[in-house]
Amino acid sequence: MNELRTILGDVVTRLFTDLVTKELLESSETAWPDALWRAVEENGLTLPLLPEAKGGAGGSWGDAFVVARAAGRHAVPLPIVETIVGSWLLSGAGLDVPSGPLTIAPVHRDERLRLTRAGGGWRLSGSAARVPWGRAAEHVVVVTEGEGSTMVTLAARGAAEVTQDQNLAREPRDTLAFESAPVIAAAPAGRGVPARAVWLYGALVRSAQMAGGLDYLLRQASQYATERRQFGKPIGSFQVIQQNLAVLAGHTAAAGTAAANAFRAADRGDAAFEIAVAKVRVGEAAGIGAQIAHQVHGAIGFTYEHALQFATRRLWSWRAEFGGEGDWAAELGRSVAERGADALWPQLTAR
Amino acid sequence: MSMQTFRFELGELPPAAEALRAEVRAFLRAELGDASPVRRAHSWGGFDREFSKKMGARGWIAMTWPKRYGGHERSALERYVVLEEMLAAGAPVSAHWIADRQSGPLLLRFGTEAQRQKFLPAIARGELSFAIGMSEPDSGSDLASLRTRAERVPGGYRVNGTKVWTSNAHLADYMIATLRTSHDPAKKHEGLTQFLVDTKLPGITMSPIIDLAGSHHFNMVVFEDAFVPEDMRVGEEGAGWKQVTTELAFERSGPERYLSSFALLLELIREVSKDPGERAAATVGRLVAHLATLRQMSLSVALMLEAGENPNLEAAVVKDVGTTFEQEVPEVVHALLGIEPTIDSGSDLQQVLGFLMQRAPSFSLRGGTREILRGIIARGLGLR
Numbered sequence: 125m126n127e128l129r130t131i132l133g134d135v136v137t138r139l140f141t142d143l144v145t146k147e148l149l150e151s152s153e154t155a156w157p158d159a160l161w162r163a164v165e166e167n168g169l170t171l172p173l174l175p176e177a178k179g180g181a182g183g184s185w186g187d188a189f190v191v192a193r194a195a196g197r198h199a200v201p202l203p204i205v206e207t208i209v210g211s212w213l214l215s216g217a218g219l220d221v222p223s224g225p226l227t228i229a230p231v232h233r234d235e236r237l238r239l240t241r242a243g244g245g246w247r248l249s250g251s252a253a254r255v256p257w258g259r260a261a262e263h264v265v266v267v268t269e270g271e272g273s274t275m276v277t278l279a280a281r282g283a284a285e286v287t288q289d290q291n292l293a294r295e296p297r298d299t300l301a302f303e304s305a306p307v308i309a310a311a312p313a314g315r316g317v318p319a320r321a322v323w324l325y326g327a328l329v330r331s332a333q334m335a336g337g338l339d340y341l342l343r344q345a346s347q348y349a350t351e352r353r354q355f356g357k358p359i360g361s362f363q364v365i366q367q368n369l370a371v372l373a374g375h376t377a378a379a380g381t382a383a384a385n386a387f388r389a390a391d392r393g394d395a396a397f398e399i400a401v402a403k404v405r406v407g408e409a410a411g412i413g414a415q416i417a418h419q420v421h422g423a424i425g426f427t428y429e430h431a432l433q434f435a436t437r438r439l440w441s442w443r444a445e446f447g448g449e450g451d452w453a454a455e456l457g458r459s460v461a462e463r464g465a466d467a468l469w470p471q472l473t474a475r
Numbered sequence: 476m477s478m479q480t481f482r483f484e485l486g487e488l489p490p491a492a493e494a495l496r497a498e499v500r501a502f503l504r505a506e507l508g509d510a511s512p513v514r515r516a517h518s519w520g521g522f523d524r525e526f527s528k529k530m531g532a533r534g535w536i537a538m539t540w541p542k543r544y545g546g547h548e549r550s551a552l553e554r555y556v557v558l559e560e561m562l563a564a565g566a567p568v569s570a571h572w573i574a575d576r577q578s579g580p581l582l583l584r585f586g587t588e589a590q591r592q593k594f595l596p597a598i599a600r601g602e603l604s605f606a607i608g609m610s611e612p613d614s615g616s617d618l619a620s621l622r623t624r625a626e627r628v629p630g631g632y633r634v635n636g637t638k639v640w641t642s643n644a645h646l647a648d649y650m651i652a653t654l655r656t657s658h659d660p661a662k663k664h665e666g667l668t669q670f671l672v673d674t675k676l677p678g679i680t681m682s683p684i685i686d687l688a689g690s691h692h693f694n695m696v697v698f699e700d701a702f703v704p705e706d707m708r709v710g711e712e713g714a715g716w717k718q719v720t721t722e723l724a725f726e727r728s729g730p731e732r733y734l735s736s737f738a739l740l741l742e743l744i745r746e747v748s749k750d751p752g753e754r755a756a757a758t759v760g761r762l763v764a765h766l767a768t769l770r771q772m773s774l775s776v777a778l779m780l781e782a783g784e785n786p787n788l789e790a791a792v793v794k795d796v797g798t799t800f801e802q803e804v805p806e807v808v809h810a811l812l813g814i815e816p817t818i819d820s821g822s823d824l825q826q827v828l829g830f831l832m833q834r835a836p837s838f839s840l841r842g843g844t845r846e847i848l849r850g851i852i853a854r855g856l857g858l859r
Contacts, residue, residue, distance in 0.1 A: 346856040363846075366853035373481065373852050374796040377789070381483045381775065382768040388485055397767075404764035450757050457760030461751040465744035469563045469737075472767055473496065 128183055132190045135167055140198035149434045152201035153294040156260045161202055161225060170207040170225075174215050185328075189387035192329050193380075196336025196442075199434040201295060203227055203257035205329035210265035213321060216314025217276035227261035227281075228322045229300060231446060237302060239270035239277055239310060246270070246310040248279055251301040256445070258298030259286050267313065267321045274319045277310040291441035293434065316393060324399055326446035328386055331402040334410045334442050335383040337435045338376040341417040344432060345369060349420055365420060372416045375409035382406055389475065398475065400456040407443035407452075414439050481789060481855070485771065486778035491549075492556045499560040502533065507564055512823040515565025516738035516830050519572055519731050520692060522646055524604070527571035531601025536575050540583060545596030551781040555774070559730040565738050569643060574598040574605040576729070577722050578651050581669070585710035585718055590671065594649070606644040608652035608672065608696060609719065612637055616847050618653075619663045619716065623698060625654040625670065631704040632656075632670070634678070637697050644694040645681050650674055651722075653715050667715030671707040678702065688818075688833040727790040727842055729777075733769040733797030735838055736804035739831050740766065742824040743808050758811045765800045769793070788855040791848045798838040798845065805832040 143160050151157070164170060172188045174180020181187065188208050195204045203225045210226035230237055230252035237250035248266060255264070264284065266277040283305035291297045318324060346369055349360030359365050382398075382405040389398035414436040418425050425432040443449065460468055506526065507515070514521070530536050538554040540546025561568050579598050582590055597603040614620045623636025634654060644650055650672045657666035674681070678701030684693035710718050740762055747755040772793050779786040805816075808828055815821070816829035839845040853859055 342856075346858065349858060360853075360856075360858040363850070366856075366858050367846065367849045369856055369858060370795065370849035370852035373856060374792050374799075377481050377483050377772065377792050378765075378768050378796055381485070381771050382764070384483075384485050385768070385771050400760070401764040401767045404761055405768045408761075449761065453760030453764065454753050454757040455760065456763055457747070457756030457758065458751055460744060460759055460763050461748040461756060464748055465741040468741065468744060468763070472770055473559070 128181065129187050129190050132169075132172065132181070132183070132187055133194070136169060136191055136194040139163060139167055139169075140194055140200055144198045144200050146431050146434075149199060149201060149431070157201060160200075164200075164202060164204060165223065170204055171211050171221065172208060173212045174221060178215060178221060180211070180215075180221075185387040185390035186384075188329075189332050189384055192332035193336035193339070193383065196333030196438075197340045199293070199337070199340070199438055201293075203261055205333060206256050206261070206326075209322070209325045209329055210263075212325075213265050213267060213276045213313065213317065214278055216317055217311040218314075219276065219278055219309045219311050222263050222278070222308075224262035225257060225260055226263050226265055227255055227257050228265050228267075228326060229255045229258075230266070231255060231322060231326055233320070233323050233447060233451070237266050237268045239266075239268045239275050239307075240304075241271070242304075242306075246275075246277065246307050247304045248277060248283070248302040248307050249304050251299060253299045254289060254291075254297040254445075255300050257296050258284075258300050259288055259296050263308070264300060265322075267317075267319065269319060270310065274313040274317060274321075275310050276313045276317070278308045279305060280308060283307070291438075291445070293437040293441055295438070295441070318396075323446055324396060325390070327403040327452065328390060328395070328399045330442045330446050331379075331383040331386055331399070331406045334406045334439055335376075335379040337439045337442070338372075338379045338406075338409055338413045340435050341413050341432075341439075342369075342372050342376045344435075345372060345417040345420045348425075352422075359420070368416050368420065372413050375413050379406040379409040379413075397456070397459070397471070400452045400459075403447060403452040404449045404456065407449040410439040410443045481792060482779070482786075483772055483775045483789060484778070486775060488552055488556065488774070489550065492553045495553050496556050496560060499535070499557055500564075502529075503560060503564045503566060507566060510565065512738055512742055513826040513830050516827045516834075517567070518562060518565050518735055518738070519568050520834075521565070521567025522569045522604075522643055523567035524570045524601070526567050527601035527604070529601070530568075530571060531599060536571050536601050537579060537595065537599035540579065540595060540599065544583070544591050545599030547599075552777060555730070555777040559734070559770075559773075562730050562734040563737055570604045570646070571598070571601045573607060573643075573647075574603060577607065578605040578649070581651060581709060581718060581722050582671075584721070585669075585714070587706070589706060590709065594671070603649065604643070604647040606641050606647035606650040606674070606694075608638040608641055608644070608650045610638065610640045612639055616844050618719065619667070621653060621655055621667060623652070623654050625656050625668060625703065627656075628702070631702055632708070634670075634672075634698040634701045634703055637695060639684065639693070639695050641694045641696050642692050644674060644696050645683065645691070647674055650696070651709065653719055656712050656715075664716040665713050667719070668712045669709040669715045669718050670703050671709060672701075672703055673707075676701050676703070686833075687836075688830070723843060727787075727794045727848075730770070730773050732794040732842075733766070733773060733800055735798075735801040736831050736835070737766075739804050739808060739824075739827045742827045743804075743811075746812070746824050755811060758807055762800075762804060762807060765803075769797050769800060772796070788852065791843075791851040791855075794842065795845060795848045795852065801838045802835045805835055 386402035389395035
């Protein structure tokens with residue numbers, strides 16, 4: 125681990141441990157936790173990829189992974205990862221990055237917004253459903269086709285009509301409708317940024333958050349199993365519980381590895397293969413992990429009172445956002461089939 | 476009791492290791508060019524002394540050992556590359572592989588100078604094949620309950636008892652046998668000692684144990700007053716348990732713990748490539764996602780070993796997750812295609828499916844059962 129990553133790791137862990145309390149998680153289900161956002165922004169956690177000259181940390185996707193995984197581990201109720209992706213897209217297109225929370229759109233594979241020239245500027249049209257933190261973000265970063273090239277557009281959220289919705293964890297997932305709305309800026313996307321960058325990098329950051337969520341489940345469930353006593357001893361002393369937690373440990377380890385590998389690939393360039401691998405593998409781990417963690421916790425884990433649900437409700441939603449496992453597995457399978465069986469091993473070992 | 480941290484840091488293979496990969500691939504193309512998929516599916520079960528000697532001549536056995544013992548003083552990561560290429564290609568490595576992986580490193584650590592001089596160079600040349608004599612009829616997972624006795628007699632030990640599941644003992648030159656040298660029931664871990672046993676010794680009778688598919692690789696090895704000379708003892712009397720657990724750590728961390736069904740995945744992809752529907756594509760994609768992740772996990776363990784760390788816990792995790800994957804592949808192929816598995820008829824895919832379906836139950840038994848491994852992981856989690 126390099127120095128920046130170590131520092132980032134320490135900062136996020138301290139900050140989230142102090143501020144992302146159970147009370148905060150509860151209250152943020154109905155209200156935007158503004159003080160927490162300001163603390164996160166002041167600590168430079170939202171712009172790890174931006175050059176230092178632009179107020180960022182001058183870091184890599186590998187550094188961003190540290191932040192995203194920790195955000196998942198603590199169930200941080202903020203669009204940190206959306207801001208990381210959005211600011212990276214803006215910066216790559218040579219656009220200025222505004223302060224405040226960003227979101228990214230559209231988030232569904234076949235959803236497109238339209239960018240058209242109007243006089244000296246651009247106008248944005250179309251509707252994007254289930255945009256994360258739509259109502260809370262101050263700006264929206266949209267990737268779309270415009271005049272034959274992939275364009276990155278920055279729009280004020282106020283330019284859109286917002287219809288509120290939410291995911292299972294009551295994180296905002298709002299529809300943003302733009303009707304020939306003026307935009308703040310638009311420019312061709314940075315080199316190597318694909319037209320579906322929001323879909324792709326959205327899947328990337330959700331993988332990291334889920335890997336973090338699984339870290340929490342493993343720690344929490346192992347801890348609970350040593351404390352909870354039945355039949356005169358800790359339930360963790362029963363082999364059946366031990367075996368289930370070992371399975372959870374395996375999925376957690378696989379999830380962390382797959383997600384980290386995808387972020388490393390993002391630093392190298394075309395990461396579509398590794399991102400697909402991560403979304404499939406981590407998403408599967410999330411489902412199994414949530415099931416085991418709940419089983420170990422028994423009835424108390426099924427209550428709102430117990431904090432376990434802040435993690436599991438997020439995992440159940442996150443695994444479906446930016447494409448579920450089936451979606452990404454089919455894409456991965458098609459690309460593997462296209463290259464042919466004999467290309468698989470050389471491909472795996474070349475990356 | 477406290478929870479250890481599982482560390483799966485990503486790492487890079489050094490350029491020297493990657494350069495070696497191309498060389499190994501060219502060798503394998505030449506050696507295995509026309510090997511059938513079902514032969515490749517035997518993976519590390521294939522036993523071929525000529526192949527092993529060619530590996531030895533290339534310097535691909537004993538790669539990390541000191542040159543004075545016939546080794547090549549290359550990095551563990553170069554060895555890892557050779558190994559994963561061999562396994563992915565389904566090369567018949569088992570004539571040298573047990574000695575390369577376990578018996579040689581055991582002798583390097585605990586053997587006498589004379590033992591090292593005598594055995595290691597021959598292993599490195601691919602000329603000496605080893606078997607592992609651990610399990611007994613009444614001792615499987617409970618290894619400390621071993622009963623085969625080695626009693627001190629003038630000049631050595633007299634051995635009586637029975638070993639089972641001894642893979643390829645009928646083909647191997649030597650066996651590393653873990654035997655009981657003292658009988659205090661309160662200290663059963665302390666009464667074990669390891670020996671180098673010549674498989675042709677008088678007093679040793681071997682009989683095949685035929686596996687469920689009708690194949691002979693297991694053996695029952697009966698010792699009746701077999702005399703093992705004193706200088707064939709490995710390590711101190713009573714140090715066997717510690718040595719065995721070290722040996723098992725070598726046995727758990729490699730790519731052989733997730734690649735056993737790779738040949739079937741390749742045949743599945745060949746079949747699906749003809750006309751990949753959504754369901755078939757998703758099935759292949761999911762398996763590839765598991766495989767790609769396991770390779771990174773396995774590589775991560777190799778890098779920790781190279782860095783001199785002790786990744787026992789991580790190795791147990793890789794083996795547990797890896798064997799679960801290996802066992803899932805035939806099930807997934809069956810669920811997707813519903814073709815009948817065959818023995819020696821039908822398509823390559825059917826034959827590979829038939830072979831691996833019958834081989835798969837062993838994946839989570841050999842080298843420590845799934846339950847034992849999960850117990851090790853649970854200890855790491857602070858549960859026991």
